[in-house]
Amino acid sequence: MKSSSKILLAPVLALFLLTSCGKKEDGIEVSEAPSESTEVQLTVEQFQTMKMEWGELHTGEFSEEIQVQGTVQIPVEGMREITTYFGGYVEDLKLIEGQGVRKGEVLFTLENPEFLRLQQDFLETKSQLAYLKADWERQNTLAQEQISAQKNFLKAAADYESALAKAKSLTKQLALISIDGETLSPATIQSKILITSPINGFVEEVVAVPGQFLPAGAKALNLISKDHIHVELVLFEKDASKVRPGQVVEFISPDRPEEVIKAKIKVVGKSINAQRQINVHADLIDKKEEGQLTPGMFLQARIQLDPRQSLAVPEESIIEVGEEHYILVQKSKVEGGFVLQKIKVIPGAKGKNYRAISTATALDSTTLVLVKGGFNLL
Numbered sequence: 001m002k003s004s005s006k007i008l009l010a011p012v013l014a015l016f017l018l019t020s021c022g023k024k025e026d027g028i029e030v031s032e033a034p035s036e037s038t039e040v041q042l043t044v045e046q047f048q049t050m051k052m053e054w055g056e057l058h059t060g061e062f063s064e065e066i067q068v069q070g071t072v073q074i075p076v077e078g079m080r081e082i083t084t085y086f087g088g089y090v091e092d093l094k095l096i097e098g099q100g101v102r103k104g105e106v107l108f109t110l111e112n113p114e115f116l117r118l119q120q121d122f123l124e125t126k127s128q129l130a131y132l133k134a135d136w137e138r139q140n141t142l143a144q145e146q147i148s149a150q151k152n153f154l155k156a157a158a159d160y161e162s163a164l165a166k167a168k169s170l171t172k173q174l175a176l177i178s179i180d181g182e183t184l185s186p187a188t189i190q191s192k193i194l195i196t197s198p199i200n201g202f203v204e205e206v207v208a209v210p211g212q213f214l215p216a217g218a219k220a221l222n223l224i225s226k227d228h229i230h231v232e233l234v235l236f237e238k239d240a241s242k243v244r245p246g247q248v249v250e251f252i253s254p255d256r257p258e259e260v261i262k263a264k265i266k267v268v269g270k271s272i273n274a275q276r277q278i279n280v281h282a283d284l285i286d287k288k289e290e291g292q293l294t295p296g297m298f299l300q301a302r303i304q305l306d307p308r309q310s311l312a313v314p315e316e317s318i319i320e321v322g323e324e325h326y327i328l329v330q331k332s333k334v335e336g337g338f339v340l341q342k343i344k345v346i347p348g349a350k351g352k353n354y355r356a357i358s359t360a361t362a363l364d365s366t367t368l369v370l371v372k373g374g375f376n377l378l
Contacts, residue, residue, distance in 0.1 A: 040328070040377050043337040052373035054330065055314040057365050061307040062349035062356040066242065068280075070233035070251070072297040078228040080199055082221040085176040088112035090208045090220065091192065097206055101197045107221060110214065111192045115177060119189045122170040122181055129163045136160040201225035204295075229290045231263050233280040233301060240278050242305050243268055249282045251301035253292045261289050265303070310348060310356035311363060317371045318347055318355060321378055328370040328377060329363070340370060342378065 042052075088110035095107060136156040143153035171181040177193040201223050208220035231251065235243060249263045263282035272278055280303075284290060319326045324344060331341040343363075348356035 038342050039331065040340040040342070041334065041337060042340060042377075045336075047338065047373075050373045050376065053371045054368045055317055055371035057363055057367050057369060058312045058354050059309060059365060060312060060351065060354070062310045062312065062351055063307040064242075064305045064349040064356070065302040066235070066239050066305065068233045068235055068301050068303060070231050070280075070299045070301055072293045072295055072299065073230055073232040074224050074226070074295045075228050075230060078199075078201070078225040080197075080201070080223040080225070081219050082107060082195065082197075082223060083217055083219055084110055084195065084214060085216060086110075086112060086114065087214060087216045087218075088115070088193070090210055090212045090214050093206075093208060093210045093220075095203050095206055095221065097203050100202045101200070101223065103197055103200050105197045107195050107197055108208070108210075109192045109194055110177075113191060115193055116189060116191050118170065118173060118177075119179065119184060122167070122174060122184065123186060123189075125163055125167045125170060126181075129160075129167050132156070132160040132163050195220070197223060199223060199225045200227065224295060226290050226293075226295075227287075229284065229293055229295065230266075231282045231284070231299065231301070233282060233303070235268075235278045235280050235303075237272055237276040237278060240268070240272075243280060243303060244306075247306065248285075248304045249301050250304065251299045254297065256292060259292075261292065262286070310358070312351060312354040312356045313345075313369050314353060314371050315350065315355045317369045317374065318345065318357070319374050319378055326378060327357070328374045330368040330370070340377070 089112065091109045091111055092106070093108035095101070101107065136153075136159070139153040139156040143150055174181050174184065178196070179190075179193065203221060204224045205222040206220075207222075208214055208218075214220055231249065233249065243265065245265050245268060247265045249265060250260050251263070253259065253261055262285045264285055265280055265282045267281040269279040269281075313327055317327050319328070325347055326342050327345055328340045328342055331339045333339075343359055343361045345357040345359045348358060350356075
């Protein structure tokens with residue numbers, strides 16, 4: 001051929017000659033193409049002998065996916081740090097890390113003589129309150145009938161209101177240590193209070209030890225609830241525009257590699273970190289699968305992007321050469337054969353027997369693509 005961009009595959013008899021610079025396929029030697037060549041000329045006989053086949057381009061909807069990494073996380077509402085409003089000595093603590101707990105279950109007890117004084121103060125104030133209320137009502141009646149001095153009524157009212165405020169304050173303090181002032185009596189006064197679990201979950205960390213004096217506000221335990229478990233994914237900046245809430249994420253639990261777990265994207269981060277990454281939050285679709293996951297677990301996941309119209313070719317027509325991909329299409333027919341054009345493509349999503357491609361070359365559904373035998377021509 002005259003053009004340096006074309007390779008002429010010689011007639012069959014010439015191709016049978018063995019030379020050191022050629023490739024041999026089923027008894028037919030094919031001249032190698034220079035790396036910069038974009039066209040190949042092929043005879044009908046060569047096409048048939050090498051059992052090549054044509055295929056058609058296809059246009060359809062393809063859903064691409066992004067491979068991402070992530071971890072299983074617990075949101076803030078699923079975490080509980082167990083502290084107490086009052087200090088005390090830790091007793092009856094038998095929990096270990098990883099142990100399950102139920103809401104309302106006793107975690108440990110806390111003992112402090114101050115609990116006794118608080119209950120006694122409440123009962124004394126409650127007793128005085130009844131007397132002071134009766135005195136206030138009596139002085140009010142006498143003042144209205146001008147039998148008693150107004151100052152007596154004002155003093156009785158002040159004493160009653162002061163006692164009432166103190167009783168309300170003590171009631172709230174008792175509630176902080178899980179004691180109901182309405183049912184408290186001298187017979188039920190106790191020096192120990194029960195510290196119970198506020199959630200269903202498990203013990204993440206045990207800080208306190210039996211016999212230790214735990215100061216007010218100090219952490220005794222960390223609890224975690226798996227009721228709100230979610231997946232935190234890390235997405236590269238270049239893919240951020242492709243991802244939106246509502247898209248499906250598929251991943252596999254290391255414990256059950258045969259089962260695919262699905263989640264749905266809830267939040268896409270609005271800031272990029274120093275590694276040019278964005279965090280994506282996804283919630284499990286089936287909450288029953290939460291039991292298969294452990295907080296902190298590493299995951300390999302894929303995000304299913306929205307389907308879009310794309311040009312596609314038969315999967316086997318894509319030829320991989322190093323890190324690049326090509327297809328061979330029929331550019332034209334010539335006497336006794338064809339002229340094929342090598343086109344660089346970027347493979348995309350896979351469909352049934354077809355794979356989406358993107359290319360800078362204009363193609364349409366009438367273009368014929370070489371499905372089989374093309375690898376030997378590049």
